[in-house]
Amino acid sequence: MNFDLRLPIGIIFSLFGVILVTFGLFSDPAIYQRSLGFNVNLDWGLVLLAFGLIMLRLALKARARK
Amino acid sequence: MTHPIVLGGLDYALLLLYFGFVLGIGWALKRRMKGSTDFFLSGRAIPVWITGLAFISANLGAQEVIGMAASGAKYGIMTSHFYWIGAIPAMVFLGVFMMPFYYGSKSRSVPEYLKMRFDEKTRGLNALSFAVMTIFSSGISLYALAKLLEVLLGWNFDFSVVVSASIVLVYICLGGLTSAIYNEVLQFFMIVFGFAPLVWLGLRDVGGWKVLQAKLVGVATAQHFAPGTWTESWKHMASPSSNPMGVEWFGLAMGLGFVSSFGYWCTDFLVVQRAMAANSMSAARRTPLIAAFPKMLFPFIVILPGMIAIALVQDIHSGFSLPASADGTPNYNMVIPMMLGHYLPTGLLGLGFTALMASFMSGMAGNVTAFNTVWTYDIYQSYFAPGKSDHHYLWMGRFATIFGVLLSVGAAYFAARFNNIMDFLQLVFAFVNAPLFATFLLGMFWKRANGHGAFFGLLSAMIAAALHHGLTLPFGELAGIKGGWLGTVIHVYPGEMAQNFWTAIIAWTTCMVVTIVVSLATARVKTDQELNGLVYSLTPRLPEAQEPWYKRPVVLGVLVLTATLALNLIFA
Numbered sequence: 001m002n003f004d005l006r007l008p009i010g011i012i013f014s015l016f017g018v019i020l021v022t023f024g025l026f027s028d029p030a031i032y033q034r035s036l037g038f039n040v041n042l043d044w045g046l047v048l049l050a051f052g053l054i055m056l057r058l059a060l061k062a063r064a065r066k
Numbered sequence: 067m068t069h070p071i072v073l074g075g076l077d078y079a080l081l082l083l084y085f086g087f088v089l090g091i092g093w094a095l096k097r098r099m100k101g102s103t104d105f106f107l108s109g110r111a112i113p114v115w116i117t118g119l120a121f122i123s124a125n126l127g128a129q130e131v132i133g134m135a136a137s138g139a140k141y142g143i144m145t146s147h148f149y150w151i152g153a154i155p156a157m158v159f160l161g162v163f164m165m166p167f168y169y170g171s172k173s174r175s176v177p178e179y180l181k182m183r184f185d186e187k188t189r190g191l192n193a194l195s196f197a198v199m200t201i202f203s204s205g206i207s208l209y210a211l212a213k214l215l216e217v218l219l220g221w222n223f224d225f226s227v228v229v230s231a232s233i234v235l236v237y238i239c240l241g242g243l244t245s246a247i248y249n250e251v252l253q254f255f256m257i258v259f260g261f262a263p264l265v266w267l268g269l270r271d272v273g274g275w276k277v278l279q280a281k282l283v284g285v286a287t288a289q290h291f292a293p294g295t296w297t298e299s300w301k302h303m304a305s306p307s308s309n310p311m312g313v314e315w316f317g318l319a320m321g322l323g324f325v326s327s328f329g330y331w332c333t334d335f336l337v338v339q340r341a342m343a344a345n346s347m348s349a350a351r352r353t354p355l356i357a358a359f360p361k362m363l364f365p366f367i368v369i370l371p372g373m374i375a376i377a378l379v380q381d382i383h384s385g386f387s388l389p390a391s392a393d394g395t396p397n398y399n400m401v402i403p404m405m406l407g408h409y410l411p412t413g414l415l416g417l418g419f420t421a422l423m424a425s426f427m428s429g430m431a432g433n434v435t436a437f438n439t440v441w442t443y444d445i446y447q448s449y450f451a452p453g454k455s456d457h458h459y460l461w462m463g464r465f466a467t468i469f470g471v472l473l474s475v476g477a478a479y480f481a482a483r484f485n486n487i488m489d490f491l492q493l494v495f496a497f498v499n500a501p502l503f504a505t506f507l508l509g510m511f512w513k514r515a516n517g518h519g520a521f522f523g524l525l526s527a528m529i530a531a532a533l534h535h536g537l538t539l540p541f542g543e544l545a546g547i548k549g550g551w552l553g554t555v556i557h558v559y560p561g562e563m564a565q566n567f568w569t570a571i572i573a574w575t576t577c578m579v580v581t582i583v584v585s586l587a588t589a590r591v592k593t594d595q596e597l598n599g600l601v602y603s604l605t606p607r608l609p610e611a612q613e614p615w616y617k618r619p620v621v622l623g624v625l626v627l628t629a630t631l632a633l634n635l636i637f638a
Contacts, residue, residue: 031412035411040263
């Protein structure tokens with residue numbers, strides 16, 4: 001019927017995560033002055049990546065079961 | 067002219083990536099739209115976690131996000147009443163008591179349920195007012211988005227309207243309700259992940275919850291309220307003059323907690339449609355209950371930023387300020403956008419901004435999908451072209467999506483041109499909506515209620531609501547759009563919110579009384595047989611006991627109500 005929504009959610013958040021982590025690793029630390037000194041792109045990018053991967057894993061597991 | 071927020075290349079890339087993806091989902095769903103049921107009801111095949119998240123997300127349009135943050139700044143933690151009193155109990159009621167009739171009757175829309183339960187004229191009244199209302203709501207979403215982009219980023223208003231409307235148009239035309247629901251769930255996660263870092267950074271900047279409480283004492287006393295007014299939700303509700311909302315506990319509990327909240331969550335097709343798309347009766351009943359858990363926690367994402375912002379504005383060393391609105395007071399609607407710009411560096415800023423735009427668009431999309439269903443099934447199929455092929459109605463659904471979006475664009479420009487008329491229309495909608503829950507309550511739980519009763523009950527309640535509004539005024543307002551337009555003012559309310567709550571209470575009571583009286587005075591039309599599955603006492607009980615406890619609606623309902631009660635007590 002309708003496809004498993006976890007797949008697109010997993011893909012988009014993993015992509016966002018990878019982009020933000022990569023940018024966080026190479027960006028100028030000066031831009032993090034406004035976020036109180038935290039490299040939020042790197043930190044939050046990792047959270048997004050983890051969420052995306054969990055969703056992907058759930059989607060693939062459900063597919064394998066079928 | 068400088069703009070408060072500057073997006074970098076990376077931010078634009080994230081924005082484009084997201085909306086490209088949204089269109090891709092619509093494209094991927096296109097092949098699966100084989101009949102009208104797929105398009106309007108997602109083939110009743112959506113798993114419950116998705117319908118549940120879509121259920122709150124459909125209500126989590128940007129007006130909600132921006133408006134609740136603004137209220138958080140203006141009224142403090144009292145804003146949580148809109149969630150913990152004004153939403154959760156009604157959502158539980160819908161799941162436990164009402165969903166069996168909506169889903170079990172196999173009606174395809176809320177107006178269609180009214181037709182099955184009462185009669186054609188009651189359905190017609192509801193379908194028509196609902197269709198008009200959704201178009202205007204969707205237009206207001208569109209207008210608000212374009213206006214915000216103009217102010218914040220300097221984007222051209224027309225450009226924003228056309229691009230956003232086109233994205234919504236394309237993904238709904240392709241994938242129908244499923245597309246809208248999938249995007250709502252995506253948007254739900256975007257809002258959570260886009261705003262959570264904002265709240266965390268804001269709270270950290272202020273110095274934590276305890277320091278925030280202390281700073282908000284200054285905000286409260288500066289406006290001559292008791293020190294804890296901004297951080298205690300119930301302690302200052304004894305009289306309307308002791309809190310910034312200007313309401314007392316009874317008006318709040320009845321007007322918001324009962325009439326308005328149940329009227330919205332239990333009868334508005336925009337949200338009920340999400341539950342109707344669920345893949346089983348059990349899933350349909352659990353949809354609003356599963357939605358209630360995140361809904362309960364949303365105040366921490368949408369209200370808290372408002373409270374943080376007002377504390378920061380008060381503190382001159384914070385470097386945070388809100389732009390002034392036309393009358394010189396701080397523009398509270400800018401709380402969320404200004405905080406995004408203040409705390410988030412390029413990268414996360416793009417994410418937060420995408421979340422904001424996505425929520426405007428899904429607010430619009432939710433209205434468009436509800437509109438095309440009601441238009442096609444309840445207006446077109448009923449009055450213009452009954453008995454056509456299913457393929458024809460699928461085609462009509464796509465066509466209705468196109469003119470629904472075009473009408474929304476028209477409504478957006480209308481809103482830009484005549485702000486007062488929009489205020490007026492929203493007022494009329496309030497009159498139309500307030501009594502609905504009385505009709506449903508009687509319809510579902512009293513088999514003697516009939517079509518004449520329902521129709522005249524609704525009609526007289528609308529008139530009563532209008533009369534009440536025309537004869538009363540909020541304190542300090544002039545007669546006109548705020549009330550008192552009938553010439554004499556018989557009562558002055560301490561605030562606009564109190565007046566709104568009481569308008570709702572009066573409309574509901576009138577509807578209840580008139581429906582009962584007219585039903586008793588006229589003959590019963592439908593037999594017990596015909597009302598099977600539509601009325602509580604004539605419907606066989608659902609076998610619930612075989613399901614594991616965590617799937618039972620009553621258990622989930624009690625759990626979420628207990629948790630909500632605990633939150634009320636913690637922040638009382």
